[in-house]
Amino acid sequence: MIAGAHPRTEPFPAGPSPFIPVPLTQGGEGRRAFRGAAPCSGLVPEDRRFPRRPGEFRFPLAPPPPPPAFLRPAPGSRLPVPCPLPRAPGSRFPAPGSRLPAPGSLLPAPCSRLPAPCSRLPAPGSLLPAPGSLLPAPGSGPGDAAALLPGVTGPPARGPRSAALRQRPPPAPAPGQHRGRGADVRLFSAVRRAGAKGTRGNPDVRKKFLTVRVAKHWRRLPREVMDVPSLETFQVRLDRCAGRIPEAEAVLDLLEKCPEHQKKGGFPVIVFEGLDATGKTTVTQAVKDTLNGVLLRSPPACISQWRTVFDDEPTLVKRAFYAAGNYILASEIAKASTQAPVIVDRYWHSTAAYTIATETSGEVQDLPPVQDEVYQWPEDLLKPDLVLLLTVDPDERVRRLQHRGLQKTKEEAELEANNLFRQRVEESYRRMVNPACQEVDASPSKEEVLKTVLQLIKKHCAF
Numbered sequence: 001m002i003a004g005a006h007p008r009t010e011p012f013p014a015g016p017s018p019f020i021p022v023p024l025t026q027g028g029e030g031r032r033a034f035r036g037a038a039p040c041s042g043l044v045p046e047d048r049r050f051p052r053r054p055g056e057f058r059f060p061l062a063p064p065p066p067p068p069a070f071l072r073p074a075p076g077s078r079l080p081v082p083c084p085l086p087r088a089p090g091s092r093f094p095a096p097g098s099r100l101p102a103p104g105s106l107l108p109a110p111c112s113r114l115p116a117p118c119s120r121l122p123a124p125g126s127l128l129p130a131p132g133s134l135l136p137a138p139g140s141g142p143g144d145a146a147a148l149l150p151g152v153t154g155p156p157a158r159g160p161r162s163a164a165l166r167q168r169p170p171p172a173p174a175p176g177q178h179r180g181r182g183a184d185v186r187l188f189s190a191v192r193r194a195g196a197k198g199t200r201g202n203p204d205v206r207k208k209f210l211t212v213r214v215a216k217h218w219r220r221l222p223r224e225v226m227d228v229p230s231l232e233t234f235q236v237r238l239d240r241c242a243g244r245i246p247e248a249e250a251v252l253d254l255l256e257k258c259p260e261h262q263k264k265g266g267f268p269v270i271v272f273e274g275l276d277a278t279g280k281t282t283v284t285q286a287v288k289d290t291l292n293g294v295l296l297r298s299p300p301a302c303i304s305q306w307r308t309v310f311d312d313e314p315t316l317v318k319r320a321f322y323a324a325g326n327y328i329l330a331s332e333i334a335k336a337s338t339q340a341p342v343i344v345d346r347y348w349h350s351t352a353a354y355t356i357a358t359e360t361s362g363e364v365q366d367l368p369p370v371q372d373e374v375y376q377w378p379e380d381l382l383k384p385d386l387v388l389l390l391t392v393d394p395d396e397r398v399r400r401l402q403h404r405g406l407q408k409t410k411e412e413a414e415l416e417a418n419n420l421f422r423q424r425v426e427e428s429y430r431r432m433v434n435p436a437c438q439e440v441d442a443s444p445s446k447e448e449v450l451k452t453v454l455q456l457i458k459k460h461c462a463f
């Protein structure tokens, strides 16, 4: 284990590390800064699992070999028009803790999939801090990205949309609510976003958002946590905290660049869900190899380096981050499924199940009842063809966790210690509908699990 690394990060197998350990500035977990190697090439910075699977997030430059016959679209069937891939933007925000390159040099885009046009740093004399100065970790200063930059009195240079956002006065706290860390935990906010098309560029999201149906709410869940999920809900939530979390603004920028209507291609999309160490990584890799498919995971590579930031946030903000990741992932799925079967490691069901389990307490009987709206799929999110829920006997799962030998995340420690939490996550998965999960007993050997999974895929995805 490298000092300062994320608990789940393993040492690199060979060669010099592109990461530099960053001293802890606050909180309990170390962060690692990306040293500036161009991630466009496909390597993923600061992903909890990156070193285990270095090539995984590479988007295939050439179409993979054809999948087995049973997965090919029927002759004569029409493939949807391929969606343009979302452009990976040049990062406006240097990774927290990273050293700034010289003015005029190229910033690496945070997305691993595409050779994005990287943005140029503003010219000398702009409001960026001196090259080589260290950025503090997000959240370490008061409310705004500008406040986080040492020696800078004004805001960092930003695009026109951010400037428009900045001009509005800060929204007043909701009755009974305090500013500060939890201040963005509010249901509605006035948001003006300009510049992009469709709902993503809706100049007044609030106006539209207020007309959105709100779920009748189950008494034990805070209403805000489970209001009917939609892209706009999460945009509003991220926008509320973008002032103090620069990464939220960067996520919003990526979202805006995703095509609005995500349509699945002609190949099947198969999602794998389950608690940690149930074998998702193992089986998704094997299925991808067997089917000559494309393997994607949530959150997608272009935002996964910010997980440690959002994992420490209140549930509402954390959920908005993972939910946004699902929408970004949807555009990758849309594109990839025009070329080959798509295998996905976690998607919406994870976001919902973990949120429900976190925001409830007690036994599974205390969960919102079956058929509650909290178990519904968001109407505007691309649906997969099949969702497989891997479940493993609890003792076997602990053995696998120990055998894996990685340091646990806080949540994994909680999952291990808190039997009830684990049960609530798993039961929430089981209650998800439209699409529901097909449960797979993943306790047998890897070969047997793969066989079962391939049979299910053949049964449900043949067309």
Ligand SMILES: Nc1ncnc2c1ncn2[C@@H]1O[C@H](COP(=O)(O)OP(=O)(O)OP(=O)(O)O)[C@@H](O)[C@H]1O
Pocket: 049, 274, 275, 276, 277, 278, 279, 280, 281, 282, 283, 400, 401, 403, 404, 442, 443, 444, 445, 446, 447, 449
């Ligand atoms: N069927 C199996 N039988 C025995 N061991 C397995 C099986 N599947 C996976 N393992 C082992 O269990 C450990 C956890 O598996 P894996 O990393 O695939 O789980 P995961 O669900 O992806 O976990 P996480 O969500 O935490 O990343 C690994 O050491 C893996 O080799």
Ligand SMILES: Nc1ccn([C@H]2C[C@H](O)[C@@H](COP(=O)(O)O)O2)c(=O)n1
Pocket: 048, 276, 298, 299, 322, 323, 325, 326, 346, 347, 348, 350, 351, 352, 354, 411
């Ligand atoms: N689509 C997703 C993916 C992940 N999450 C959350 C749920 C857990 O808090 C954590 C598990 O991730 P892992 O350790 O397996 O990489 O991430 C989510 O909410 N939505």
